[in-house]
Amino acid sequence: MAASTLAEVAKLAGVSLATASRVLNGSARKPGEGIAERVRAAAESLGYVANAQAQALAKSSTGLIGLIVHDIADPYFSAIAQGVQAAARQEHRMVLLATTDGTPAAEKEAVVAFAARRAESIVIAGSRSTRAEDAGANAELAAELDRYCRNGGRVGVLGQPVIGAAETDRYYTVAVPNEELARELALELAADHEGPFVIVGGPEGLATSDERIKGFQRGLSDAGRPTAELLRAPFNRNGGFDAGVGISRKLATAEQPRPCIFAGNDVMAIGVAAAFREHGLKIPRDAALAGFDDIEWLRDFRPALSTVSLPLEELGRLVTLGAISDDVGPATVEGSVALRRSTSSS
Amino acid sequence: MAASTLAEVAKLAGVSLATASRVLNGSARKPGEGIAERVRAAAESLGYVANAQAQALAKSSTGLIGLIVHDIADPYFSAIAQGVQAAARQEHRMVLLATTDGTPAAEKEAVVAFAARRAESIVIAGSRSTRAEDAGANAELAAELDRYCRNGGRVGVLGQPVIGAAETDRYYTVAVPNEELARELALELAADHEGPFVIVGGPEGLATSDERIKGFQRGLSDAGRPTAELLRAPFNRNGGFDAGVGISRKLATAEQPRPCIFAGNDVMAIGVAAAFREHGLKIPRDAALAGFDDIEWLRDFRPALSTVSLPLEELGRLVTLGAISDDVGPATVEGSVALRRSTSSS
DNA sequence: CTGTTAGCGCTTTCAC
DNA sequence: GTGAAAGCGCTAACAG
Numbered sequence: 001m002a003a004s005t006l007a008e009v010a011k012l013a014g015v016s017l018a019t020a021s022r023v024l025n026g027s028a029r030k031p032g033e034g035i036a037e038r039v040r041a042a043a044e045s046l047g048y049v050a051n052a053q054a055q056a057l058a059k060s061s062t063g064l065i066g067l068i069v070h071d072i073a074d075p076y077f078s079a080i081a082q083g084v085q086a087a088a089r090q091e092h093r094m095v096l097l098a099t100t101d102g103t104p105a106a107e108k109e110a111v112v113a114f115a116a117r118r119a120e121s122i123v124i125a126g127s128r129s130t131r132a133e134d135a136g137a138n139a140e141l142a143a144e145l146d147r148y149c150r151n152g153g154r155v156g157v158l159g160q161p162v163i164g165a166a167e168t169d170r171y172y173t174v175a176v177p178n179e180e181l182a183r184e185l186a187l188e189l190a191a192d193h194e195g196p197f198v199i200v201g202g203p204e205g206l207a208t209s210d211e212r213i214k215g216f217q218r219g220l221s222d223a224g225r226p227t228a229e230l231l232r233a234p235f236n237r238n239g240g241f242d243a244g245v246g247i248s249r250k251l252a253t254a255e256q257p258r259p260c261i262f263a264g265n266d267v268m269a270i271g272v273a274a275a276f277r278e279h280g281l282k283i284p285r286d287a288a289l290a291g292f293d294d295i296e297w298l299r300d301f302r303p304a305l306s307t308v309s310l311p312l313e314e315l316g317r318l319v320t321l322g323a324i325s326d327d328v329g330p331a332t333v334e335g336s337v338a339l340r341r342s343t344s345s346s
Numbered sequence: 347m348a349a350s351t352l353a354e355v356a357k358l359a360g361v362s363l364a365t366a367s368r369v370l371n372g373s374a375r376k377p378g379e380g381i382a383e384r385v386r387a388a389a390e391s392l393g394y395v396a397n398a399q400a401q402a403l404a405k406s407s408t409g410l411i412g413l414i415v416h417d418i419a420d421p422y423f424s425a426i427a428q429g430v431q432a433a434a435r436q437e438h439r440m441v442l443l444a445t446t447d448g449t450p451a452a453e454k455e456a457v458v459a460f461a462a463r464r465a466e467s468i469v470i471a472g473s474r475s476t477r478a479e480d481a482g483a484n485a486e487l488a489a490e491l492d493r494y495c496r497n498g499g500r501v502g503v504l505g506q507p508v509i510g511a512a513e514t515d516r517y518y519t520v521a522v523p524n525e526e527l528a529r530e531l532a533l534e535l536a537a538d539h540e541g542p543f544v545i546v547g548g549p550e551g552l553a554t555s556d557e558r559i560k561g562f563q564r565g566l567s568d569a570g571r572p573t574a575e576l577l578r579a580p581f582n583r584n585g586g587f588d589a590g591v592g593i594s595r596k597l598a599t600a601e602q603p604r605p606c607i608f609a610g611n612d613v614m615a616i617g618v619a620a621a622f623r624e625h626g627l628k629i630p631r632d633a634a635l636a637g638f639d640d641i642e643w644l645r646d647f648r649p650a651l652s653t654v655s656l657p658l659e660e661l662g663r664l665v666t667l668g669a670i671s672d673d674v675g676p677a678t679v680e681g682s683v684a685l686r687r688s689t690s691s692s
Numbered sequence: 693c694t695g696t697t698a699g700c701g702c703t704t705t706c707a708c
Numbered sequence: 709g710t711g712a713a714a715g716c717g718c719t720a721a722c723a724g
Binding site: 078082147 | 347348393396397402406413417418421425427428431435441442443444445458461462463464493496497499616617619620642644647659
């Protein structure tokens, strides 16, 4: 990567390094227009492109922002990434991407890599794990993040605060009101569903999933309904599918009342629906089905999926802005229940 | 971003900068284990994280790879990004992300930014535009890319080669056989569809779209069928929807034979299907419908969409590997026609 | 307004 | 094996 240097440009233009720097890369002091013109011409003719590494080193500011997601191919995360990218662009930052499959250990590695690159902010999206076996890795992640903050970094967290983080004033958290929204969903669902409720949740300890489950149960309880049966499965499409297979079998075996299934997120719900189809069952005829997230690419799915709308891209924007500047007030996220055909009465 | 420096570590360990460097960051010469241990301890106690910027400057190699996509929220691109990310990780590189909405001007800007960051390779995904009005911007993009190559960069191109690129030996292109695959699709479709064919393509000049259209028409012709009517719309879900509305209206107006619609990509096809639904028309009853790409998140859509499967993630992996190392042979992409329910006979 | 001169943090010959 | 010193390309005081 050997492009021409500022020194070469300066020499060609017959000026000093400092002057060349001043005209090419912004500075308070503006050199005379005649000189400036010569420098620009020289730069142009040499195809000069400033070395951002060197600039970063010299002024210790990189304009980099690190983004950590579980899986960039997951529409949930790619929508968020879009928002992050938009905000970064608006603020003249570049984004460094890392995917981790949600494992705290990989997240920690990503933080180290970003810290090495001297990213000015790190945005970390995706649910934290509260499982006992992840406690160690979580602590390491928090420690790494704290160290990063102590060295001047800022971090934006989407969802739940990082477990065990200390330097809290350098964290900007945009919390998603999972629990409250899930409660509202349960309330609305309970209003016109007679039968029993079943929850298809993610693995225990996945914070987002746990919050949604908890909120949904609470809503049910508030509506005077019995607690829902809880099924656990991977928090993705196939997890939903597997759970759906189980439910379908049960429905086929015995004469059971029509259940209302709440899946922890939209893609799980889609999995449940797919399993139902394979077993000749129909939604909403044989079961009501609701998801969470309102993923854009799933909106054309039929029957239209009842879900909770989340402004994913906006979330990404907000957390990024908050992670860049420290005078961004706390953001409140508005989600809303969207009842559609998958939970209609029959 | 002021972390502790190598110098501090060296001082604490009571060794020279050089030695500290050798033990902390790999080097051919291995200092004695006793010394090494002291250095490591010092680094650990100071929470030392090497400054990648400084390293990059010193050894002029950044380990950065730039990725340019139209829209990271589009499942087509996010699948590719996943592959790019995987390859980058495997090769110990970090990826810098830029989104451009497909405008050559923004792509050029991204290239400049990556060049400034001294990214070692740039992967550029997404269709090139062959429209006359983009010619200028395309030329600038090609010029920028060429300059980047001349300065030692390598570029990986997914889809069509960059128009007007000169330094071709530093480009690694993974071409998608759009035309041939579209032709195969047409051939298979023609085998059991009686009625007329309609193509819902992207705007004229969008290379990917144009290739698919051309291949499809050729396949039709090879099958002894008349040329399909061609509708143009934005190359996304809403473009498909709008085109679908038009087709639905026409179908409703006059008594027409059941058409077979080929949409330029899956999301357009989904748009067409949505429009049909809104007009009370059913697929495949009132029209056969096929897409292209076989987007993973759309596989649970019903009726199952006939399409052409493309190994998107693998494609991302391949271009990236090719853009990193120059001894990666040309890759051949295998796509395959997947006929499903959306084009079944009735 | 322009030029000189220290660094920024690290790698890497080259001596010892 | 270890250390001293010269950069890598650029910015930012500080002089002139």
